[in-house]
Amino acid sequence: MTSEVCIMNRLAVVLAADSASTVTYWSEKGNEDRYFKGTNKIFQLSTHHPVGLMIFDSADILKVPWEIVVKDFRRNLGSKSFASLDEYAKEFFSFLNSNTRLFPPSVQKDIFLQAARSASLRTLFRIQNVKEVEENKRRASADAALSTRRAEVDAMPLTGGIDPDAPSEAIATWRGDLIKMIEDWRASIGVTYPSDLVAFAELGILEVFKRPGEFLGTTGLVFAGFGDHDVFPAMVAHNSHGIVAGRHVSVPSSQVAISHDLPAWLSAFAQTSMSDTFNLGLSEDIYASMMQALTDGLKDFASALAQSSAVDLAQIPDLDGLINLTRSAITNSILDKAREQHAYPLRRVLASLPVDEMADLAETLYM
Secondary structure, eight states: OOEEEEEEESSOEEEEEOSOEEEEEEETTEEEEEEESSOOOEEESOSSSSEEEEEEEBSEETTEEHHHHHHHHHHHHTTOOOSSHHHHHHHHHHHHTTOTTTSOHHHHHHHHHHHHHHHHHHHHHHTTTOOOOSHHHHHHHHHHHHHHHHHHHHHSOOOTTOOTTHHHHHHHHHHHHHHHHHHHTTTTSOOOOOSOHHHHHHHHHHHHHHOHHHHHOOEEEEEEEOOTTOSSOEEEEEEEEEEETTEEEEEEEEEEEOOSSOOEEEEEEESOHHHHHHHHSSOHHHHHHHHHHHHHHHHHHHHHHHHHTTOOGGGSTTHHHHHHHHHHHHHHHHHHHHIIIIIHHHHHHHHHOOHHHHHHHHHHHHO
16 A cells, blocks of 8 residues: 655655555456556656655556656756746646647547546446346336436536536547447447437546546645745645546645744655554544544433433434534544644654654655
């Protein structure tokens, strides 16, 4: 499992990562992942300036390893610099947009259509357990499922960065190709298709536009370092969902800048249990288990109290709301104590660490 850490104080930023990586590919079973070790996931983004990039989850974008993409960007960037770290991230994304040398239109189309076919077939497979012997009834079920799913997808927002006109343009341009791909599969899988293959293909295309991370994979991109005008380091993280209709799709996930008021910061990515425990004194899985035990305990306590008082539990107004209110108060108290006794003292320690000790700590936390 991938584990990565970013530690910052006013002196420097340190990135640490293990060597495990994921490659997402499409097969007859849909999107599948393969896991490898020995992958480089931390890169120097500029040869001339103190800016780095760390990746997690998928190790490639449209079959091109991120390492090759970063090397090409670094060569293209040259000695160019920017006032802030965020501008380096924007320049990187601009480099990815419409980069037909790394991502030829034919490859973009092929990968998109494979993803769209996978999305279409998922809808189909959802209804294959319908126990109907007659073909016309199975087809009616498929038509109903198609109609229901289309309404759900239409209600979803477009992922940020996608041109609102792109889905209709892709449908007009690629729908015929996708229909042919779907028809070629008729003989290879024994399932009942909807009556309207045009609508079926359109649904697959729309699914990819609305949920690119689901069908094209996701890579976490963590930019860290100093812009020309930055006194202290900063970190900007995005989730990359590949290239859709010639445009790189990314969604910001977090952003932190060290300042006079914020002396240090520790962020973990992918698997965070070790750093969570170090930072707050408890990991997310332990916290979730504790909250579930607390909820169950409050319900049992309410039931026992009602029984001993000869009160009908069902007559207590908004019992669930009262339990949730109590749980929230206890939760806030626990988190406040965790921040007071772990997070804040840790931040004070991090603020005074020299760079070599920050590196040692980062190496310990990602293991």
